[in-house]
Structures are given as structure tokens and as C-alpha cells.
Amino acid sequence: MHLPTAILEKRRIQRIIFSVRPTSHSIQDIYFLMEKVYEMGAHCFSLPTARHLESFKALRESTQDDTLIGFGHIEAERGISLTGKPLSRFESKVLSTIARNIVPSELVKKLFPAYSFDEVLTQKEIDRMMFDPSRFHQSLSLFPPQEVPFLLIGGKYGDWLLGLGRSDLLKEMVSETRGKGFIPIFSGQWATFVLPKAKPLEMAAYAIPINKRKSLFDLTQACNIIKKFDKPVISLDPLAGGAPSGETEEAFSFLFNELKIHSAIAEVNSEEELHSLFKGLGKIPSLIPFHKT
Numbered sequence: 264m265h266l267p268t269a270i271l272e273k274r275r276i277q278r279i280i281f282s283v284r285p286t287s288h289s290i291q292d293i294y295f296l297m298e299k300v301y302e303m304g305a306h307c308f309s310l311p312t313a314r315h316l317e318s319f320k321a322l323r324e325s326t327q328d329d330t331l332i333g334f335g336h337i338e339a340e341r342g343i344s345l346t347g348k349p350l351s352r353f354e355s356k357v358l359s360t361i362a363r364n365i366v367p368s369e370l371v372k373k374l375f376p377a378y379s380f381d382e383v384l385t386q387k388e389i390d391r392m393m394f395d396p397s398r399f400h401q402s403l404s405l406f407p408p409q410e411v412p413f414l415l416i417g418g419k420y421g422d423w424l425l426g427l428g429r430s431d432l433l434k435e436m437v438s439e440t441r442g443k444g445f446i447p448i449f450s451g452q453w454a455t456f457v458l459p460k461a462k463p464l465e466m467a468a469y470a471i472p473i474n475k476r477k478s479l480f481d482l483t484q485a486c487n488i489i490k491k492f493d494k495p496v497i498s499l500d501p502l503a504g505g506a507p508s509g510e511t512e513e514a515f516s517f518l519f520n521e522l523k524i525h526s527a528i529a530e531v532n533s534e535e536e537l538h539s540l541f542k543g544l545g546k547i548p549s550l551i552p553f554h555k556t
Contacts, residue, residue, distance in 0.1 A: 266304055266544075269525060271495060272446050272467045274412060278519070278526040279544065280334055282309035282500070285532060294318040299534050301326065303541055309528045310411065311336045323410060333411035334528070336450065339420035342399035342436045345392050350420070353384070357423055360384045365426040365456065389427050394435040400443075408444040415450035415470055416440065417461075422452050425460040437465050448497065454485035458492055468495035468525055473518060486522060495525035502529065502540075511543025 266277040281300045285292040297308060297318050310316045310333045323331050343350040350357065360383040362371050406414065416436055424432055433449075440447040449466040451457035458469060469492070473485065489496050498518050502511065518524050531537045 266306075271413070271525070274332070274446065276332055276413075276526065277305065277307045279305065280307040280309050280497075280526060280528045281305050282311065282528050282530045283315070283532075284530050288312075288314065290314050290318055294321055296531065296534065296537070297322055298325075299537060300531065301328075301331070303537065306330050307332045307334065309334045309336070309415075313405070316405065316411070320410065331410070332413070333406070334413045334415060334448070335406040335411045335445075336415045336418070337399075337402045337436075338418040339416060339424055339433060339436065340418075341402045342395055342439075343392055343420070343424070343432055344395040344398070345388060349395075349398065350392065353388075356382050356384050356388075357420075357427075360389075361423050361426045384427070389429065392427075392429055392432060394432050396439065399436060399439060403440065403443050403445070406445070412444075412446055413448055413467070414440055414445045415448045416466075417450035419452055421450060421461075422457050425451075425457055430460065430464065433461070433464055441465070450499070455481055455488060458485075458488050458496075462492070462494065466494070468497050470497040470499050470528065472500060473498045473522065473524070489522050489524065496522075498524050498527040500530045501527050511540050512546045515544060 266279050268275050269278050270276075281297075283293055283296040283300060285296050293314055297315075300308070301322060306328075308315070308319055308331070310319055316333070316335065319331070319333050323329065340350050345353055358375060359381060362375060363383060366374060403414075416433070421433065424430065437447050446467045447465075448468045448470055449457075449461045449464060450470045451461065452472065454471040454473065458471065461469060471485075473489065473496075501514050501518055515527065518527055529540060531540060
């Protein structure tokens with residue numbers, strides 16, 4: 264199947280980017296499913312782990328196809344330290360602070376059932392968070408810019424840094440990423456919260472979940488924000504349990520025709536899911552590149 268394309272910062276990409284997630288997560292199974300996706304006509308792959316990156320490199324080598332494009336992932340925590348230690352060492356305090364100050368009270372236990380939310384960060388600690396170029400460059404060094412030109416930066420820590428008022432740290436990551444020849448894409452969890460706050464960042468696009476389960480804090484509000492957002496939006500895992508009606512065709516029609524998103528990162532767990540996804544995509548008359556590109 265010929266997948267539609269769009270331009271993102273002068274690079275042509277397919278509007279469906281595939282993230283293969285076989286049950287075993289072994290390199291062999293990742294490569295097998297990635298190869299099947301490629302045989303169906305896909306050239307763009309999300310690479311959330313080192314195993315995905317290794318499988319992607321192997322696929323490029325075996326196919327000798329230099330049109331294959333990778334989308335790497337870097338958790339924002341990789342670029343931050345507090346008192347000389349990785350920010351992940353303070354995750355409990357960070358999360359407690361976010362839960363108290365950002366997340367609606369009725370959603371706290373649902374989102375973070377395993378946390379007690381005791382000690383929180385002081386403002387002095389928040390102010391002392393620093394960009395850690397050494398650790399960040401170590402993460403960047405894993406990705407070859409020619410094969411993996413796009414990097415999704417953020418994850419849960421992207422949302423949390425914005426919630427703590429430290430978007431300046433994300434700006435430093437963007438600067439370093441572009442300086443190394445990569446194209447940064449913001450990756451977040453909570454559309455209604457992060458899109459307005461992350462917009463000033465010099466990102467090529469903004470990747471967020473858009474479905475009933477993950478489009479926090481409110482799907483209707485998230486959709487309204489996306490429709491008015493004047494920068495490219497990428498849907499993360501659009502078929503995750505909350506896709507409109509649960510059907511591939513309707514889900515992607517909703518995303519591309521109604522919300523007019525730029526592209527989508529679709530997760531597939533098996534060859535059967537892959538064929539089902541392509542069948543649904545084949546029923547959508549057109550996925551014309553949207554003017555936001």
C-alpha cells in the first residue's frame with residue numbers, strides 16, 4: 264500500500280509512522296515485525312528502545328534502503344540533574360509535586376495508584392535543577408543523524424518539567440539537539456496541559472496521545488486545542504483502547520479529517536494487527552498533507 268506523505272522541516276515522511284511492539288520484545292521478534300511492516304510499504308519507524316534501534320539498523324542494512332527513516336526517543340530526564348544527581352533519583356518527590364499542583368484531585372489516584380505523595384520538591388530544589396549536557400549527549404550519541412533524523416524529546420518528564428515551570432531546560436535540549444543535526448519533536452502525555460505550555464519551544468512538531476484513555480485532562484478540550492494549534496501535531500498510539508468506536512478506519516478518519524493532525528505513530532503488536540491496520544487505512548479516501556506542514 265502506498266502511504267501518504269507530508270513534509271516536516273523539509274524532510275518528507277510518511278503520515279503513518281509505525282511502532283512495533285511484539286509481545287516478547289526480543290530483537291528477533293522486533294526485527295521480524297519491522298520487516299513485515301516494511302514489506303507492506305512503510306518507511307518510517309518509531310524507535311523507543313535500544314532494541315528497536317538495533318533492529319532498524321539491521322533492516323536498513325539488509326534492505327539497502329536508505330529511504331528508511333527512524334524516530335528516536337529521549338526521555339527529558341536524561342538531560343537534567345539536581346545537586347549533581349540524575350533527576351530520576353528524585354522521581355517520587357517530582358511526582359508528588361506534580362500530583363499536588365497540576366493533576367486534578369479526582370484523577371490523582373487513577374493516574375498514580377502506587378504513589379503515596381508524601382514529600383514534595385521545594386522551590387529552591389526546582390530552581391536548582393540544571394541541564395546535564397554530558398548525560399544528554401550520551402543519549403544523542405546513540406542515534407546516527409542520517410538514519411534517525413527525528414528525535415522525540417520529553418515523555419513523562421517533559422510534562423513534569425513544564426508543570427514545574429522549567430521549560431528553559433527543555434529549550435536547552437532543543438538547542439543541543441539541533442546543534443547535533445537532529446530535528447526535535449516534543450513528546451508529551453497530557454494534551455490539554457502541555458500543548459499551550461510547550462508551543463514556544465522550537466520543536467518541529469508536538470506528539471501527544473489523542474484518545475479517550477490518554478488525552479488528559481479532557482478529550483473534548485484536547486480536540487479543541489488541537490484544531491486551533493498552528494504547529495504540526497502527531498498522534499501517539501491512536502488506537503490505544505480509546506480510539507473513537509475502536510475501529511481503525513474511524514479512528515484515523517477522526518484524526519486526519521476532523522482534527523487535521525500532521526501524522527500518527529501507530530503501534531502494532533502482531534502481524535494480524537498490522538494487516539487490520541492497513542485494511543482500515545485503505546478505506547480512507549485520502550490523507551492529504553495538511554497545511555500545518
